Amino acid sequence: MRVAWISSEVAPWSKTGGLGDVSGALPRALAEAGAAQVFVLSPRYRDLCHADQLWPAPELARTFRHGGHEVHGTAWRVRHDDRAEHLFLSCDGLFERPGIYGDAHGGYDDNAWRYGVFCHYAALLVRELGADIVHANDWQTGLLPAFLAPGHLLVFTIHNILFQGRFSMDAFRVQGIAAPGILDDLAFWDGASTMKLALRRADAVTTVSPTYAREICTPALGFGMDGVLAHDVRRLRGILNGIDPSWDPSxxxxxxxxxxxxxxxxxxxxxxxxxxxAGWSAPPAGSHVPVIGLIARLTRQKGVDLALPVLRELLSENRVRVALLGQGEADLEHEVRDLAEIWPDRCHAHVGYSEERARLIEAGSDIFLMPSRFEPCGLNQMYSMRYGTLPVVHRVGGLADTVRDCDHDPDHGTGFTFAPATSEALSGAVERAILAWHDPGRWHSSMQNAMRQDFSWARSAEQFMTLYGDLWSAR
Structure with a gap:
């Protein structure tokens, strides 16, 4: 079986979030499983990391008409990649800009055109290179059904349904997309959505955890797409992401x-x-206090505003030490800095991101907070468990699928869960975690449970190969 994996990000070359991580790891895991040949198509951005690994592939250069314009496409291969083949595509300088989707001033106004051209070129190469399965990811690849030749089975993965590729319908008409069926499937409220087109045309739809698959079929977390998914919910599967094997404390x-x-x-x-x-002071004489870590985009979606009042109270009582890492919304960045300034001997905060610092926090903390209001899959809770740091998580999405509550399941618990998404509920879960931490035997057992969980990409790849096989058998 030959699989074409198409994504706007592929780590370590390009990444803004989880999409890049998945696209860097899962295609290789599929290839290593030995049941599929995989090639990956992604844009060649100006600021691509490890660009010295790329080698021109002139035999894949193409000139084609897109929306009445002549477009010149060139391709680059990653050298010495013996697992999945990676191809990076350039299209008339559309990706020769700062950033990926935008710059410091916001998203690029022509993103509908940029990713429309990318999808067109990718579809041409898929036809020539041959693929039994075309696996598209998120809204940036949602226009593929407008350009793919008949005969390919299409799998579409939703990494975050909040980002739907919504533009005016004119943004697609100028690209020469005129087939009534395609325009009908693009139409969404008063405009158009590339994600909706992919959802309507895909042979199978997946998302990044089983619980999130159920949540996005509801008005609360479907963000308008729940009605589209309900059209044929049997095509939807939730397959949990894995984590990079380098996140291993051994x-x-x-x-x-x-x-x-x-x-x-x-x-x-x-x-x-x-x-x-961190320069923390010793705890009060005769006492011990746990270390709490929090690494996140400092946004309300990540529940940081729920966590800060809880941490403020614990710090004021000298009951914990806290390590914070992240950047995001200005007011939350200010509150994070404020905690560290008020209690410099109890709280250390770094506004920004450093993977080295993140690894040290994961390994050195006892408890990790992840109170996201919604979380399609999440990675940090899995990193935490791998590093023996028990997570406290809001019981949603991938957090619900990966963390077993130590009080509800004492023999198999791996962390602590709470609902609803309030500071009061979070505080209750943190108090339960602190109480458990003061029982060393119990805590040690839960740490071992957490560290022995299987969050490998091999597990995810096996489920995708089953899905591909089911589609191939039913074609």
Whole structure:
């Protein structure tokens, strides 16, 4: 079976979030499973990382008509990639700009055209290179059905249904998209949506966790697409993402000491390193306090506004130490800095992002907060469990699918869950976590449960190969 994976981001070359991580890892896992040949198509952005790995592929250059304009497309291969083949596409300089979807001033006004051209070129190469399955990802690839030749099975994955590729209908008419059926499936409220077109035309639709698959079929979390999904909900499957195997405390070169579920001494060394590097004071005589970590985009969607009052109260009572990392909304950045300024000996905050710092926080914390209002899959809760740091999560989406509550399931618990999304509910879950932390035997057992969870991409790849096989058998 030959699979064409099409995405606007592919880590480590291009990434703004989880889409890049998935597109960097899952195609390789599919290829390593041995049941599929996989090639990946993505734009060649100006600021592509590791561009020195690319090699021109002149045999794949094409000139084609798009919306009445002549477009020149060129392709680049990643050299020495023996797992999945990666191809990066350039189209008349459309991606030779700062950033990916926009710059410091916002999203690019011609994104409908940019990703329409990309989809057109990708469809031409899919036809020539051959693919049994075309796997498209998020709104940027939603126009593929307008250009794909008949005969390909199309899988479309929703990574975050909030981003729907919504533009005016004129943005697609000027691209020469005129077939009545295509325009009807693009039409969405008073404009058009590339995601809607893909949802209507795909042979199967997936999303990044089973619970999120159910949630997006509801008005509360479908953001207007719930009616489209309800049209044929049987095509929708939730397949949980995996995590990069480099997030493993037994091999992580960033850490001051390595550890695993059977050898936890290194965890204590990582905790001591975080404590010392943060400049925290010793707790009150005769007492011990847990370290709480929070790494997130500082937004309300991530529930940061729910967490800050809880942390403020705990810090004021000198019951915890807190490590914060992230950037986002200005008012939340200000509140994060405020906590560190009020209690510099108890709270350390870094407004920005550093993967090295993130790994040290994951390894050195006892408890990790992830109170997202909605979360399609989430990665940090899985990183935390891998590093023996028990997460406290809002019971939604992938958080609900990956974390078992230690109080509700004492023998198999891996963290603590709460609902609804309020500071009061979060505070209750944090208090339960702190109480459990003060029982070393119980905490040790839960840490081991968490660290032994299988969040490998091999597990995800197996489920996708089953889906592909089902589609192929039913064609």
């Amino acid at each position: 091999i992580d070169a960033v850490l001051p000491a390595r550890f695993d579920a059977d050898r936890l001494d290194g965890k204590a060394a990582c905790r001591s390193h975080l404590w010392t590097s």
